[in-house]
Structures are given as C-alpha cells and as structure tokens.
Amino acid sequence: MKQTIYVSLFIFLTIFFQNCSQEDISSSTQVGSYSTMLTIGQKLYLVNDSQIKTFDVTDSKNPVLLNTTDLGDEIESLYHYDGLLLVGSATNMYILEINDKGIPEQKSRTFYNNVEFCSNDPIVARNDIAYVTLSSVDIPVCDRPVLDELRVYDIQNIERPEFLESIDMTKPKGLGFGKKYLFVCDQQDGLVIFNIEDPKSPVLSSTFGGFSAFDVIIRNNKLIVACDNELRQYDISDEDNIQFLGAIQI
Amino acid sequence: MKNILIYLFLSTFLFTSCEKDFEVAGKKPVYYSYEDSTVIRRLEPKTFGDLGKIVTSGNYIFIGEKNMGIHVINNIDPTAPIKEHFWQIPGNREFTVFGNMLYAENGKNLWVINIENFSKITVENIIINQYYPRFEERYPPGYSGYFECYYEKNGIFKEWKDTMLVNPLCETL
Structure with a gap:
C-alpha cells in the first residue's frame, strides 16, 4: 500500500514538474x-x-500540421490575447477564438476602410481594447494619400468590434504595453508614448526621438x-x- | 523602381522568329535551393543590415536580418549586449523560438532547427510548402544592361553573377 502511494506520488511529481518546465519554455x-509566428502551450x-496554420509541437522536433484556415490576402501580423488570435492584414483585423482543440475559429473581420496594399498594421490588445497602427508603404503605387494612424477598437464583443477613435501619427509601426503606457514605434518620430490609464482614449504623453523605430518588446x-x-x-x-x-x- | 525593368518581349519574338539567338554579356541571379539544409549554419557575428522581426527568449535577443538569417545577442547585461552569433538562414524573415527549437521559414518551407548549442545549430526537420514564395522585383544594383530575370519560384536569391546571356528578357537602363 505504502509503495503504491510512493509510486503514485512519484508519477504525480514527475508529471507536475514536467508540466512546469514546459510552461516555462513556452512562456519565456x-x-x-x-510577428507572424508564435507558440501557445504545445501549439505553434x-x-x-x-x-493561419496550427501545428502540434508536443514533439518539438516534429511539428504536426493540424489545421489550415483561409483568411484573406496581405496578412502581416499575429497576436495572442486571452485565448484569442488577432490577425492584421493590410486592410482588415481578424479576430479568431482558439477552440478546445486548440484550433482558431474566425469570429469577425473588421475592414479598415483604407487603400489596399498601401499599409501594414500590427495589433496589440489588453482589457478588451485593441490598438492597431496603420502606416503607409513607400511604393509608387501608393502615391495617393494614405493613413498613418493609431486606431482604437473595443473588442469586448469579438463578433462585433467597435471602432472608438483614431489618432494621427507620422509613420507608426510596432507597439507594446507597459503598465500605464502604450509604446508605439514610429519610423520617423522614434518611440511615441501614450498614456492608456483610460484604455479607450490614449493620450500622447511623450516621445523619444532621433531614430527610426520598427518594433518593440x-x-x-x-x-x-x-x-x-x-x-535600443x-x-x-x-x-x-x-x-x-x-x-x-x- | 518599376520603370527600370524593361521586358523585351518584342525583341524576343523578333529574335526567335529569325531563328538566330541574341547573345550578350550580362548578369544572372544565383539561387539557393529552398530545400538546401546545408546552408543553414552558425557564422561569426556580423554587422546589422536590413533588420526585421524581433524575438526574445531567456537572456537572448534574436533579431532577423531580412532574407539572410538571425543575429543572436546575449543580453544578460542590457547596458552592454553582445552579438555572439549569426545564424545563416537564406530567405528567412519569420521565426520563433520554442525551447531548444527554432522554427524559421525561408519563403516556402518551414525549418525546424535545433539550437540547443547556439554555436552549432543543426536542422532537425523541414515542413515543405507552408508559404507562397514572395514576389520580389530584383535587379543588379548599380548596373545597366541585360540580365536574366529573377523569379522567386526558382529559389532564394543569393547573388548576381557575370555570364553570357542568350535572349535575355530583362534589362536595366
């Protein structure tokens, strides 16, 4: 009897610690x-x-393709937020929910109402608010006036994101969260910092200039x-x- | 950039119709194969060029050099980060790190690369045809004359090489 308990305890601990280390690996x-590639748990x-493609990476040397879902053209970014995957394309924000099998299912597609091919747009999200940058691309086809702005969406209802506001910027690129600030890279202005204590309406706080910023971690x-x-x-x-x-x- | 490329369809038609080939000195693109794993290896750190995607893991920062590979930076002291390696992965733009594995594409295939030893990375696996080769307009820089057109479907661009061309379809002015 005692032996059985020790054996079970051993098995339990082994599984427990194994899970721990796996968690550490993925979260580090x-x-x-x-980015257009990320791992969540044992999925790539x-x-x-x-x-969008889903791979099982339980055996990390041998990823197994589980699913391929067609979205739309000109996809450029992929962001994980609270069981959701936010996908940015040149013209749309897609919200997908990861189901219990780990496969993302499209819940909505929000059109930016912009000029196709002429922008790129990473997305980040926190507290049910998504922040998107749209920036113009320097190619001859895009000689029309295009958008250079930070956009704010309420995504509490993932099937119906609601546009809240847009803030003009010079050439916004990647972005990321601090505690009370949102840090936005700008190709011309450097690092532009917004106060998001009221998440729905970012307020420009300060700028670190003199360099051309692309993305931030x-x-x-x-x-x-x-x-x-x-x-930097x-x-x-x-x-x-x-x-x-x-x-x-x- | 667009009007530099002149496709000489008309002249091709003319030359083929007279059954005499047009031969001229020019340049042609040299390609890496999308399936060649031998080109993936650790090199000495190199200068930053056209930087791309960024990933951090542990005390390291990985930053992509567009179409070339990944700079590996030891960031244990953020006031004095050290470039330690350059991982050559021709055609690479997108990648992520998962434990000891690096998942990195080359415009067509997905490589699984073992990075347990940063100084000696090894290819574990290839998952073919996960990407559509990116259309890219390429022409020899600082050159005017005939050249063999670059097609992303033929492989990953490596370099331009001087050669004799027969009925070239591309020319820079």
Missing part, C-alpha cells in the same frame, strides 16, 4: 508585434500571406526597440522616468 519566449500558430521592465539598423534598450521600471540603457549599432 516573447515575440514582437510584427503561424500566418502566411493568406492563411517589453519584458521584465526592459523595453527593447528594434530600429532600422540598431537595437530602455529601463521602464519607473514609467515616468524612463532610462536609456544603450544601443547596439552596426
């Missing part, structure tokens, strides 16, 4: 807002130009900005007193 990786999700109170040809880091432990840590250039 963080991707920028322009990726978007190509027009589809925030973790452990550090802010990493990927620029066109350098990598900031300490944001005190968000009202952000410290520049350094940059790697060339």
Whole structure:
C-alpha cells in the first residue's frame, strides 16, 4: 500500500514538474508585434500571406500540421490575447477564438476602410481594447494619400468590434504595453508614448526621438526597440522616468 | 523602381522568329535551393543590415536580418549586449523560438532547427510548402544592361553573377 502511494506520488511529481518546465519554455519566449509566428502551450500558430496554420509541437522536433484556415490576402501580423488570435492584414483585423482543440475559429473581420496594399498594421490588445497602427508603404503605387494612424477598437464583443477613435501619427509601426503606457514605434518620430490609464482614449504623453523605430518588446521592465539598423534598450521600471540603457549599432 | 525593368518581349519574338539567338554579356541571379539544409549554419557575428522581426527568449535577443538569417545577442547585461552569433538562414524573415527549437521559414518551407548549442545549430526537420514564395522585383544594383530575370519560384536569391546571356528578357537602363 505504502509503495503504491510512493509510486503514485512519484508519477504525480514527475508529471507536475514536467508540466512546469514546459510552461516555462513556452512562456519565456516573447515575440514582437510584427510577428507572424508564435507558440501557445504545445501549439505553434503561424500566418502566411493568406492563411493561419496550427501545428502540434508536443514533439518539438516534429511539428504536426493540424489545421489550415483561409483568411484573406496581405496578412502581416499575429497576436495572442486571452485565448484569442488577432490577425492584421493590410486592410482588415481578424479576430479568431482558439477552440478546445486548440484550433482558431474566425469570429469577425473588421475592414479598415483604407487603400489596399498601401499599409501594414500590427495589433496589440489588453482589457478588451485593441490598438492597431496603420502606416503607409513607400511604393509608387501608393502615391495617393494614405493613413498613418493609431486606431482604437473595443473588442469586448469579438463578433462585433467597435471602432472608438483614431489618432494621427507620422509613420507608426510596432507597439507594446507597459503598465500605464502604450509604446508605439514610429519610423520617423522614434518611440511615441501614450498614456492608456483610460484604455479607450490614449493620450500622447511623450516621445523619444532621433531614430527610426520598427518594433518593440517589453519584458521584465526592459523595453527593447528594434530600429532600422540598431537595437535600443530602455529601463521602464519607473514609467515616468524612463532610462536609456544603450544601443547596439552596426 | 518599376520603370527600370524593361521586358523585351518584342525583341524576343523578333529574335526567335529569325531563328538566330541574341547573345550578350550580362548578369544572372544565383539561387539557393529552398530545400538546401546545408546552408543553414552558425557564422561569426556580423554587422546589422536590413533588420526585421524581433524575438526574445531567456537572456537572448534574436533579431532577423531580412532574407539572410538571425543575429543572436546575449543580453544578460542590457547596458552592454553582445552579438555572439549569426545564424545563416537564406530567405528567412519569420521565426520563433520554442525551447531548444527554432522554427524559421525561408519563403516556402518551414525549418525546424535545433539550437540547443547556439554555436552549432543543426536542422532537425523541414515542413515543405507552408508559404507562397514572395514576389520580389530584383535587379543588379548599380548596373545597366541585360540580365536574366529573377523569379522567386526558382529559389532564394543569393547573388548576381557575370555570364553570357542568350535572349535575355530583362534589362536595366
């Protein structure tokens, strides 16, 4: 009897610790807002130009394709928020819900009402609010006036996102959350910081300029900005007193 | 950029109809195969060029060099990060890290790369045809003359090479 208990305890602990370490592995990786590939638990999700694919990566050396779902053209970003996958394309925001088998199901598609091919648009979300940047692309076809703005959507009802407001920017790119601030990269203005204590209406707080910012990752109170040809880091432990840590250039 | 490329369909038609080939010195694209795993390897750190996607894992920052591979940066001291490796993955733009595995595409296929040892990465697996090769207009930089057109379907662009061309369809002015 005693032996059985020890054996069960051993099995329990083995499973317990195994689960722990797996959790650690997946949660220690963080991707920028322009990412199109991410893992959640034992699943790998990726978007190509027009589809979202789900792989089982329980055996990480041998991903098994479980599902392919067609979405639409010009897909550029993939973001995970609370059991949802938010997919950004040049013209639409797609909201998918991950079902109990780990497969994403499309719940809505929100048209940006913009010029096709002429923008890209990563998305981040928190507290039922999604923030999207739309920025113009420098190609000759896009010589018409295009959108350069930060957009705010209420996504509490994932089947019917509600447009709240848009804020003009110069050339907004990737974005990420601090505690009370939203950090938005701008190709011309650098790092543009919005106060989102009222999540529905971001207020411009400050700007760190002098470089061309592309995407951002925030973790452990550090802010990493990927620029066109350098990598900058900031300490944001005190968000009202952000410290520049350094940059790697060339 | 668009009006630089001139497709000489008319002249091709003319030359084929006279049954005499038009031969001229020019350039042609050299390709990596989308399926060649031998080109995926660790190189010495190199200078930043055209940077792309960013991923962090543990104390490391991984930042993509568009179409070339991934810069691997030791960030244990964020005030003095160190470039430690460059992982060459021709055609790569999108990637993520999962434990000891790096999932990285090359425009067509998805590579599974074992990164347990950062200094000696090895290809574990290839999952073919997960992406549609990206259309890209490419022409030899700083060059005017005939060249063999680049087609993304033929492979991943490596470099331009001087060669003799027969009935070339592309020319820069």
